[in-house]
Amino acid sequence: MLYALLMLGVVISLIGFARDRVWAMPVFLLVLMATTYAFVSDITNPLKISL
Amino acid sequence: MKSLYAFALLANAWVLLAVLAAAFISQFVAGEPPCPLCVMQRIAMMMAALGPCTTLLMANREGLSQRAIAIGAGIGILASLLGAAISIRQVLLHILPDDPGFGSPVLGYHLYTWAAIAFACNIAAAGAQLVGLRWYSGNTDYRPPLVWLTAMALGVMLVANMLSVIAEAGFAWQLPENPSSYLLFSR
Numbered sequence: 277m278l279y280a281l282l283m284l285g286v287v288i289s290l291i292g293f294a295r296d297r298v299w300a301m302p303v304f305l306l307v308l309m310a311t312t313y314a315f316v317s318d319i320t321n322p323l324k325i326s327l
Numbered sequence: 328m329k330s331l332y333a334f335a336l337l338a339n340a341w342v343l344l345a346v347l348a349a350a351f352i353s354q355f356v357a358g359e360p361p362c363p364l365c366v367m368q369r370i371a372m373m374m375a376a377l378g379p380c381t382t383l384l385m386a387n388r389e390g391l392s393q394r395a396i397a398i399g400a401g402i403g404i405l406a407s408l409l410g411a412a413i414s415i416r417q418v419l420l421h422i423l424p425d426d427p428g429f430g431s432p433v434l435g436y437h438l439y440t441w442a443a444i445a446f447a448c449n450i451a452a453a454g455a456q457l458v459g460l461r462w463y464s465g466n467t468d469y470r471p472p473l474v475w476l477t478a479m480a481l482g483v484m485l486v487a488n489m490l491s492v493i494a495e496a497g498f499a500w501q502l503p504e505n506p507s508s509y510l511l512f513s514r
Contacts, residue, residue, distance in 0.1 A: 277500050279366045283489040293381045
């Protein structure tokens with residue numbers, strides 16, 4: 277569901293850019309930050325780190 | 328120069344869409360659902376394709392201006408930096424000798440290696456578009472072709488990937504580490 281929501285954010289951003297809405301860029305940046313957070317939390321998850 | 332920019336933007340968007348389509352086809356032909364890092368790379372690649380699409384959509388309204396090119400290139404660079412970090416992380420996970428890697432190779436390389444190459448090329452393409460503004464002052468009358476077709480193709484790709492990831496994760500918040508089936512359809 278997390279990744280589906282991120283993709284939904286990209287869809288909303290694309291619709292915003294297509295319709296020239298001011299909220300399109302903030303939505304894009306929000307999705308970018310959320311994806312970055314998902315990536316960082318994935319690679320720093322202690323349950324997944326194995327040496 | 329305006330035609331060159333229009334060609335570069337369309338090529339940029341369609342190459343990224345072709346890489347995404349190849350990953351999608353490989354998912355169903357090889358029967359290998361994507362892992363969480365693969366899905367994040369796809370999200371980053373769709374956001375990178377949003378860059379040239381945004382420039383084309385802005386150019387369709389107000390002409391192909393320097394502003395439109397710069398905004399699209401900025402979006403492409405930001406998304407590609409994130410995508411490159413994710414794909415390089417996955418390359419490093421499988422860099423040890425005798426590691427078979429994740430998934431089947433396509434044309435000799437795994438999909439995450441292709442993704443790393445694609446993100447690097449996309450950053451270079453966006454940089455070249457920005458440098459080219461030295462010789463292009465913008466044209467408010469020029470409307471590039473195939474704008475809506477490109478935006479629609481990206482929209483279809485986004486919705487298809489969204490349905491695929493819902494089928495894969497079911498109602499779980501996260502994807503499994505090494506997915507082998509579609510949880511929505513399994514009991």
